[in-house]
Amino acid sequence: MTKAFLTGITGQDGSYLAEFLLEKGYDVIGMVRRSSTVSFQRLRHIQDQLEIVQGNLHDQGSLISILEQYQPDEVYNLAASSFVPISSHQPVLTGDATALGVARILEAVRLAYPQARFYQASSSEIFGTVQEVPQTETTPLNPRGPYGIAKAYGHWMTKHYRQVFNIYACSGILYNHESPRRGLEFVTRKVTHGAARIKLGLAKELRLGNLEARRDWGYAGDYVKAMWLMLQQEQPEDFVVCTGETHSVRDLCESAFSYLGLDYLEYVVQDDRYFRPVEEKLLVGDPAKAHKKLGWKPTVGFKELIQMMVDYDFEDLKRQI
Numbered sequence: 001m002t003k004a005f006l007t008g009i010t011g012q013d014g015s016y017l018a019e020f021l022l023e024k025g026y027d028v029i030g031m032v033r034r035s036s037t038v039s040f041q042r043l044r045h046i047q048d049q050l051e052i053v054q055g056n057l058h059d060q061g062s063l064i065s066i067l068e069q070y071q072p073d074e075v076y077n078l079a080a081s082s083f084v085p086i087s088s089h090q091p092v093l094t095g096d097a098t099a100l101g102v103a104r105i106l107e108a109v110r111l112a113y114p115q116a117r118f119y120q121a122s123s124s125e126i127f128g129t130v131q132e133v134p135q136t137e138t139t140p141l142n143p144r145g146p147y148g149i150a151k152a153y154g155h156w157m158t159k160h161y162r163q164v165f166n167i168y169a170c171s172g173i174l175y176n177h178e179s180p181r182r183g184l185e186f187v188t189r190k191v192t193h194g195a196a197r198i199k200l201g202l203a204k205e206l207r208l209g210n211l212e213a214r215r216d217w218g219y220a221g222d223y224v225k226a227m228w229l230m231l232q233q234e235q236p237e238d239f240v241v242c243t244g245e246t247h248s249v250r251d252l253c254e255s256a257f258s259y260l261g262l263d264y265l266e267y268v269v270q271d272d273r274y275f276r277p278v279e280e281k282l283l284v285g286d287p288a289k290a291h292k293k294l295g296w297k298p299t300v301g302f303k304e305l306i307q308m309m310v311d312y313d314f315e316d317l318k319r320q321i
Helices: 012-023 060-070 091-112 146-164 187-199 220-230 249-259 288-294 302-320
Strands: 003-007 027-032 051-054 074-077 117-123 169-174 206-208 239-241 268-270
Touching: 003 012, 003 060, 012 027, 012 220, 027 060, 051 060, 060 091, 074 091, 091 117, 091 146, 117 146, 117 220, 146 169, 169 220, 187 206, 187 249, 187 302, 206 249, 220 239, 220 288, 239 288, 249 302
Parallel strands: 003 027, 003 074, 027 051, 074 117, 117 169, 169 239, 206 268
Antiparallel strands: none
């Protein structure tokens, strides 16, 4: 049985990837931190099919021990401090987990089980103040902010271990990808959850930042398939994974509220507190390489994604009333 080791298994992507790999017949080992606050909410429906081990990206010894014990065929590093606004307030913590954590797990692979295939969850934030639109795998990196800088470090370290140590290591440069499992602190979920609360009479307004900010939003369930496909190729390469189209936060609000029969203009309030310190230029990717080499294409469109999230939030909130 093929074995996969996942960091960040309790997150949105980790849960979808674990689900996907189990359906493929994999033996899935997921790492969680030694913490009393670990939540398995996203994994409850598959938790009895997983092997959960304790470890930490801050502790290289734990990573080496896990890889020596389980000798996984595939290693997916999805763990990171993923909420971009918080990274500005916690730059050292962001760098330690999101940047140095990549180096630690790559070094653990090299020392403990170098035949494993390694996937690094990179991010469109590595392009930062973009040098070209759309962005491809060859677009120069120009990150701004602790999160993008940390992700750029992890991206380059993955390339380094591929080139210098001949490890099968690749990065998926993923653009924003959402789902009902997205955290409530992210704008997509904040909007769908907020719209559902207003529809149910639980709130009267929704406060947001820049409504004109645009993002390339896709469905997380689609994107984890691209991660897996990257590790099935003959040679390791990096891939941009995205939809290739952008929508504004205003579009997001309009889609979510109108689906519930509401006019977002009556409820959404712009609040300066929620504006990003640095708002990047247009982050929109070109997924041509992933289409051609991986045979990957997104299956869920923007409106369908937002409606899926609204349906989940509305039903979940209704059960709680």
